[in-house]
Amino acid sequence: MTADAQTILSPDVGNTxxxxxxxxxxxxxxxxxxxxxxxxxxTVVTLIVLLAILAPIIxxxxxxxxxxxxxxxxxxxxxxxxxxDRLGRDMLRRIIHGTRxxxxxxVVVVFLSGAVGILLxxxxxxxxxxxxxxxxxxxxVLLAFPGILLAIAIVAVRGPxxxxxxxxxxxxxxxxxxxxxxxxxxSLRERDFVQAAExxxxxxxxxxxxxxxxxxxxxxxxxxxxxxxxxxxxAAALGFLGLGAQPPTPEWGAMISDGIPFxxxxxxxxxxxxxxxxxxxxxxxxxxxxxxxxxxxxxxxxD
Amino acid sequence: MKRWWPVLSLxxxxxxxxxxxxxxxxxxxxxxxxxxxxxxxxxxxQIVEKIVEREVEVESDVTPAPEQLSGTFIVGRGGDxxxxxxxxxxxxxxxxxxxxxxxxxxxxxxxxxxxxPWLAESWETEDSQTWIxxxxxxxxFHNGNPFNAEVVxxxxxxxxxxxxxxxxxxxxxxxxxxxxxxxxxxxxxxxDDYTVKITLMQPSAVMLxxxxxxxxxxxxxxxxxxxxxxxxxxxxxxxxGTGPFKFVEWVPDDHITLERNDDWxxxxxxxxxxxxxSIPDNSARxxxxxxxxxxxxxxxxxxxxAAAADPNLTIYQTPPLSTGYIAFQQxxxxxDKLEVRQAVAHAVDWAALIEPFYGDYGEAAQxxxxxxxxxxxxxxxxxxxxxxxxxxxLAAAGLPxxxxxxxxxxxxxxGYFPDSKPTAEAIAADLAKVGIKVNLQTEDWGAYLDxxxxxxxxxxxxxxxxxxxxxxxxxxxxxxHPIGEPKAEDCYANDKVAELIIQGRVEPxxxxxxxxxxxxxxLIHDDAARISVVWVPGTVVMRNxxxxxxxxxxxxxxxxxxxxx
Numbered sequence: 001m002t003a004d005a006q007t008i009l010s011p012d013v014g015n016t017x018x019x020x021x022x023x024x025x026x027x028x029x030x031x032x033x034x035x036x037x038x039x040x041x042x043t044v045v046t047l048i049v050l051l052a053i054l055a056p057i058i059x060x061x062x063x064x065x066x067x068x069x070x071x072x073x074x075x076x077x078x079x080x081x082x083x084x085d086r087l088g089r090d091m092l093r094r095i096i097h098g099t100r101x102x103x104x105x106x107v108v109v110v111f112l113s114g115a116v117g118i119l120l121x122x123x124x125x126x127x128x129x130x131x132x133x134x135x136x137x138x139x140x141v142l143l144a145f146p147g148i149l150l151a152i153a154i155v156a157v158r159g160p161x162x163x164x165x166x167x168x169x170x171x172x173x174x175x176x177x178x179x180x181x182x183x184x185x186x187s188l189r190e191r192d193f194v195q196a197a198e199x200x201x202x203x204x205x206x207x208x209x210x211x212x213x214x215x216x217x218x219x220x221x222x223x224x225x226x227x228x229x230x231x232x233x234x235a236a237a238l239g240f241l242g243l244g245a246q247p248p249t250p251e252w253g254a255m256i257s258d259g260i261p262f263x264x265x266x267x268x269x270x271x272x273x274x275x276x277x278x279x280x281x282x283x284x285x286x287x288x289x290x291x292x293x294x295x296x297x298x299x300x301x302x303d
Numbered sequence: 304m305k306r307w308w309p310v311l312s313l314x315x316x317x318x319x320x321x322x323x324x325x326x327x328x329x330x331x332x333x334x335x336x337x338x339x340x341x342x343x344x345x346x347x348x349q350i351v352e353k354i355v356e357r358e359v360e361v362e363s364d365v366t367p368a369p370e371q372l373s374g375t376f377i378v379g380r381g382g383d384x385x386x387x388x389x390x391x392x393x394x395x396x397x398x399x400x401x402x403x404x405x406x407x408x409x410x411x412x413x414x415x416x417x418x419x420p421w422l423a424e425s426w427e428t429e430d431s432q433t434w435i436x437x438x439x440x441x442x443x444f445h446n447g448n449p450f451n452a453e454v455v456x457x458x459x460x461x462x463x464x465x466x467x468x469x470x471x472x473x474x475x476x477x478x479x480x481x482x483x484x485x486x487x488x489x490x491x492x493x494x495d496d497y498t499v500k501i502t503l504m505q506p507s508a509v510m511l512x513x514x515x516x517x518x519x520x521x522x523x524x525x526x527x528x529x530x531x532x533x534x535x536x537x538x539x540x541x542x543x544g545t546g547p548f549k550f551v552e553w554v555p556d557d558h559i560t561l562e563r564n565d566d567w568x569x570x571x572x573x574x575x576x577x578x579x580x581s582i583p584d585n586s587a588r589x590x591x592x593x594x595x596x597x598x599x600x601x602x603x604x605x606x607x608x609a610a611a612a613d614p615n616l617t618i619y620q621t622p623p624l625s626t627g628y629i630a631f632q633q634x635x636x637x638x639d640k641l642e643v644r645q646a647v648a649h650a651v652d653w654a655a656l657i658e659p660f661y662g663d664y665g666e667a668a669q670x671x672x673x674x675x676x677x678x679x680x681x682x683x684x685x686x687x688x689x690x691x692x693x694x695x696x697l698a699a700a701g702l703p704x705x706x707x708x709x710x711x712x713x714x715x716x717x718g719y720f721p722d723s724k725p726t727a728e729a730i731a732a733d734l735a736k737v738g739i740k741v742n743l744q745t746e747d748w749g750a751y752l753d754x755x756x757x758x759x760x761x762x763x764x765x766x767x768x769x770x771x772x773x774x775x776x777x778x779x780x781x782x783x784h785p786i787g788e789p790k791a792e793d794c795y796a797n798d799k800v801a802e803l804i805i806q807g808r809v810e811p812x813x814x815x816x817x818x819x820x821x822x823x824x825x826l827i828h829d830d831a832a833r834i835s836v837v838w839v840p841g842t843v844v845m846r847n848x849x850x851x852x853x854x855x856x857x858x859x860x861x862x863x864x865x866x867x868x
Contacts, residue, residue: 064740067732069655086659087729247728247743258725 024218024295031294038290044283052099061097063248073266083268085258091268094250095276101251102280105166105235106228112170114224117177122208124178125185136182139175147172148237155243162251165244169234173227180223184216218295225291229284236277252277367573367850367865374866375576376849379588379597383556383581388536389521389544390462391473398518400559400579401536403861404445405521405544408436408455409514413855414622415675416772417813418511422450422522422545431506431809438497442568444524445549452493457525459491459501469525471533477519481771506809508816512677512773517857521546547572547862556581573851573865592616592844598866599845604721607664610844617847619854622675623838625768626668626777627719629730630833632761634794637708642700644831647762648686650693651733653836660726661837668835670824671778675856677813678774678820683828685835693737705738711755711763714745718839719766727764758791766839772856774820779804782827795832 032038055061071088074080082091124135142150154168188194189212197207238244239253247254252273259269384397389405392398408423420426423436442450461467462478482488486507492500503510514520527535527543534540538553547569548561559579565571582588585603592600593613602610610616629647631638638644654667666673670683697705712727713720720726724743731741741762745751755763770776782795783804789796803823810816827833845852848867853860 062735064735065732067729069652069659069729072659086725087732088659247724248732 028218028291028294032290035290035293037286038294041283041285041287041290044279045287048099048280048283049103051096052103055096055100059093059096061093061250063094063097063250066094066248073262073269075266076268082272083266085255085269086262091255091272094255095252095272098250098252098255098273098276099280101162101245101249102232102235102277105162105169106232106284108166109170109173109231109235110224110227112166113173113227114177114220116170117174118181118213118220120174121178121181122185122213125182126189126204126208126212132182135178139178142171143175147234151234151238152241152243155238160243160246162245162249165235165238168238169231172234173231176227177220177223180219181216184219185212188212188215222288222292222295225284226288229281229288232284233277233281367867371865371867372573373575374573375578376574376599376861376864376866377578377580377597379580379582379591379600381581381583381585381588381601384553384559384579386473386536387542387550387553387559388473389523389542390458390475390478390519391470391536392518393476395518399859400561401542401544402517402521402546403548403561403577403859404542404546404550405523406546407515407517407520407522408438409511410517411512411515411772411857413853413858413860416512416624416677416769416856418515421515426511428811431508431510431811432503434501434503434510435494436499436501438499439568440497442545443566444527444545445543445564446524446527448524448526448543450522450545451496452499453496454522454525455499456491456493458522459488461528462520463488469528471535477516481513481516481519508808508810509771509773509775512771512776516771548577551576567862569862572862574861577861592846595846598849599843602842602844604664607842607844608662611663615847617845617849619843619845619852620664620840621843621854622856623666623673623840624675624772624856625719625766625839626671626673626835627717627764627766627837627839628668628671628833628835630760630763630765630793631831632758632794633796633832634758634789635761637700637702637706638761640700641831642696643702643706644834645686646693646696646700646737647734647739648831648834649689649696650737650739651730651834652688653685653834654688656726656729656836659729660720660722661839664840664842666838666840668838670828671781671833671835672774672820672824673838676769676772676774676777678778678807678817678824680821680824680828682821683825686831690733690737697738702738705740707740707742708761709744710734710741711744711746711751711760713748713764714751715748717766718768719837720764723764756792758794766837768839774816775804775808778820778823778827779807782823782832793832795830797826797830797832800826800830 032042066087066089068084068088071080071084072086074084074088076083080090080092082095085091085094120135120139124132145153150172151165151168154171155164158164158167185208194207194211197211202211235244236251236253236256239251240257242254242257245251245254255273256270256277259266259273262269378399380396380399382396384392384400385394386392386397387401387404389398389401392401406422408421409418409426410421411417412419420439422439422442424439426434426436428434436455438450438452438455444450461469462475463482478487486503486505489502489504492502494500501510521544523535524543527541531540536542538555542550545568547564547567549564551560551562553559558581561577561579563572563575580597582591582597582600585606588597588600589602589606589610591597592602592610593615595615607618611618631644631647633639633644657665657667667685669685670680672679674681694703697703710727710731713723715723717723724745727743731743734741746754754760755765767777767781782797782800784790784796784801786798786801787796800823803819803826807816807819807823810819841856843852843854850865850867851860851863853863
């Protein structure tokens, strides 16, 4: 298909801001930077991603051998700005290296549940009827379970550990993507460009992946960004319950759980990982909110 | 596009400021740290001083003023006694009352578990199978009946004979479990009024420690039991013994009162009364202790730090009778090699585990048996922390790059490992530093004990608390195996150790017996069959006005206490 045909068959949704059409995503980027939510979210997320990428390069860390019992539960000091935990490990160091764990959980979970959820949602929305009924009822069943309970059940069957945590949180996240995708597909497949493509005999898979999916991306990007924060929080909750990442992995939820018995005497053991979780999730949520506003074709760039 | 850069840099600055606020200003944290350390040292010093002071009091026998001899000592405890009939009782709350009234033939020395004469003045045996006890003369029960050889024979028959008509359907579980079917008392013979001959089914030197179980094998008055029938030892009846305190009343779920026996053979006790009050709620009991309405209280572990901070209370640590250890499956690689076990022993800073995981209530173990247990070998010192030596040992064992194995930790809280998962993490980190990668594992408690028994764990954590203070119940319980037939649990096969334990079971001479267990303990240490991590003391919390207390094992020491106000 030529570039021209592409333009005709799938018109740029961003067209509504007709003044200077620079494409949906360039407009969205401008709008994102114009909003406070977007700016703060983007900054926090960028910092955290940089931290996660740079940490092992600047400060190689082997959690397996990290311990210094003679320094157990020391309050914050110059050498240990966030204090030390029960095994005498530097909290700051573990929190920084914990960003890698949390971010990889967030990204892997969103990728897994997104991939599966989008495929299911596409199929359900596009084929309708029996396919729709079967897929969406399964999604309803998944939704009917409280997420944390479902995740605990999955971890209980497969055993605790970071991999299984990611799998569990991913499974819990699938219905969200499926529903968003399906609703987008339902509205898009009645649109003229889809009808046109059908009428000239374009195959189903091509219509789904080349015409419908690209036009459904906006809400999915928002869903995914918010999903990263949700997944991090969820994984931390499982870690707190002892079902997530296993020691000595520096996982924030597990670190909080380690500190709970010493809330009175060593509050820094709970405080700092808690702050880390809060900032990260807040960052992703603000970014998600910013993206939602930015990607909504109805909003105008106020500049 | 450019507009958001100032915002970003502002945010970075703000984040840094936030970080700076969260971290106390430079200099300040060190001051705080110092204060904490100093306070702690002061608290510890206080405790030590008090213990010393009291030991001195006991030794020099400082006598209280006459007006201090009429004190009523009140004990706050979590629950009521079940039955005060001393033989059938199986719970500590029953024992702690009845052991003040009914006394055994033999007791443990106090700060050690060496048997000493009590109602028996002396004993002799040639072969550890026939024991002749010479009883203390002139001892009377609280109702005036005499204590003599007939009484001992009557009591022993009641323990061991299921058809004895004065058992009132009560089971004597502790007699059954301590003496058992094949190691029980064969017969009792009254040689004269104050001499009794006990013949065992098999020779046993452990017999003395068993008889000294002070809450179980106390002597009761036959006349009284026969007269009261099945009311004896219940709240509807009374109990009668020869002890320092006489039974007064039992109001179920409320209190039990004992009063001084002025005619006690050991001289009149200094307390006029003891009241055992049941206060089920932990915090209520602690509050009463702080308020001074009880003088001694059993506290929850979590209340101990607050008790330590209270200037009116003293926490006494009784001599440890429990050991937390690491064990190995020695039939499989790599723990079949002595060097590998020694490498593990040298790789971990065992002493450093005490402060974070036990605080003030644990002592770095040197050997398997704590000092209070007969046969403790004071010459054994813990393997010293030396990672380099551990690496050399691994290389000598042909494993220069270390190895990987499963390390099982307890799924439950036990006094010897109150926090087993983080303890295991700390051990794992030290092991990883020399190249030993352990995967931490656990499972349900029941399955854990079973799999341990069946030898399924390559390396695991567990512990032991003494039942009767005897080394056969400590060293013997863990390391005895029929010659040439190691136990499935750890597959530890050292026939010399097994032989020593068999000798120890029948050696009647205490000094020789001690030497036997010391030798066995040395062999076990040299084999690195277990790594002893911690000895855990018991705790007794009393108000400061209680005087004369000595932290002893298995006993309350009430006959020596008095109240300073």
